[in-house]
Amino acid sequence: MCASAILQGEPWEISNAAVDPRTLLNPLVTGSLGLRFYLGIPLTTNDGHNLGTLCAIDREPRHATPDQVATRQDLAAVVMDELELRLCDASGRPGRTSPPARRDSRCSSPKRRRDTPGRDELQPPDPDPRCNRSIAPTGTKR
Template sequence: MSQGHGSEYPYLDSPAVNAEALAEEERRLAAVRRYELVDHPIEEAYQRVAFIAQTVFDTPIATVSMVESDRVWLAACEGLSGVKEVGKEPGLCASVISQDEVYVVNDALSDPRTLEHPLVRGQLGLRFYAAAPIRTHDGYRLGTVNVIDARPREVTPKQLKALEHLAAMVSDELELRLMVIRSAAAEERLRAGVS
């Protein structure tokens, strides 16, 4: 971690990070928070997406994640009971949100991006990881739809396209969620003004 950011931005580890990059990250975090999904119970719509991703890739684990400032919140999870969040070390979800393409790690023990990641070196023993970024309609990358295995794997272009479609479905679902949030807030304001 570089000195200028403080612990709130551990994934912005380049010494050349400037004020605009930090401002952009603040805007991204505001986008994550406007959907009010982090720290809330799992919703069935996101759980279905994780189940389909797990099925398409035939992996033991699949998640829908939101990348916060200091952690990765699992909005849905297949194959990891009781886990609601993981660390935000670079190499997995925190790296996926820096690009638009699907991110694939065929063998995490030989990929320099993931060699030292705690999920690779730790008890989980992650070896395979593929993720598509969840992009909002206004361009922010909030998190990922990802699949995980404890053995190295290869993937097909069709599987990767499915992962992209699932991430787009999450984005659409988030927009519906935002409409409900805004509608409820407007109704509350109307009630407050009428009283």
């Protein structure tokens, strides 16, 4: 299913894989796992290449709410920011210098703090001295 989701430019949801024609023969559906729900969010680079997917699966059929999809998109953006920072660290050159256009609506909000226990505690973006640029914030307060 991830192979199909990576080809999409948007979230790809299978609400009930047991009856969806795209997944009827998939071994994860027909086998002992009995997968029923799948939500895949493409992990997309700044220049538009899909590297993989961030996935959620379940054995029960379900529909993801818009808030659940948005939260997973935010998490996928954090994953990509971390990957791009690793690229920056490894090469000494900047990775992502600006976020993808589809994330622009979230770019003006602060990022989540990792060193505090509260999920909704926010801070402004910090400059990244390794790349001589600012890290684009990816989280939104819900």
